[in-house]
Amino acid sequence: MERIVVSPQIHFGKPIVKGTRITVQNVLELLNEGLNFDQIIKDYYPNLKQEDIKACLQYAIALVAAEDIHISSVAA
Numbered sequence: 001m002e003r004i005v006v007s008p009q010i011h012f013g014k015p016i017v018k019g020t021r022i023t024v025q026n027v028l029e030l031l032n033e034g035l036n037f038d039q040i041i042k043d044y045y046p047n048l049k050q051e052d053i054k055a056c057l058q059y060a061i062a063l064v065a066a067e068d069i070h071i072s073s074v075a076a
Contacts, residue, residue, distance in 0.1 A: 001062070003055035015059060017052045020045075027056040 005018045015024040022045055030040050037050045 001055065001059065003052050004059045017048065017056070020047060020052075022048065022052075024056045024059050027053055028060055031057070 003018050004015050004024060006013055006015050010016055010021055011023050016022055017024070017027070027040065027045075027048075030044060031053070035043070037053050040053060041048050041050070
C-alpha cells in the first residue's frame with residue numbers, strides 16, 4: 001500500500017498512485033474496460049509501473065474486505 005496515497009490537495013483527497021496525479025479510480029476503470037497492464041502503461045500512463053497497477057487492485061480489494069456489506073433478499 002506504500003504506492004497509494006491520499007492527499008487533500010490532489011483530486012479532492014481521492015487515492016492516487018504515489019508521485020503522480022493518477023487516481024486509483026482511473027486505473028480501475030481502464031482495467032474494467034478490458035485493458036491490460038501493458039496497454040494502460042503504453043496508451044494512457046507511461047510513467048506507471050505494473051506494480052502501481054497491482055497496488056490499485058490491492059487497494060480496491062482492501063476496501064471491499066474492510067466493508068460491512070449487507071445484502072437483503074427481495075421476495076418475488
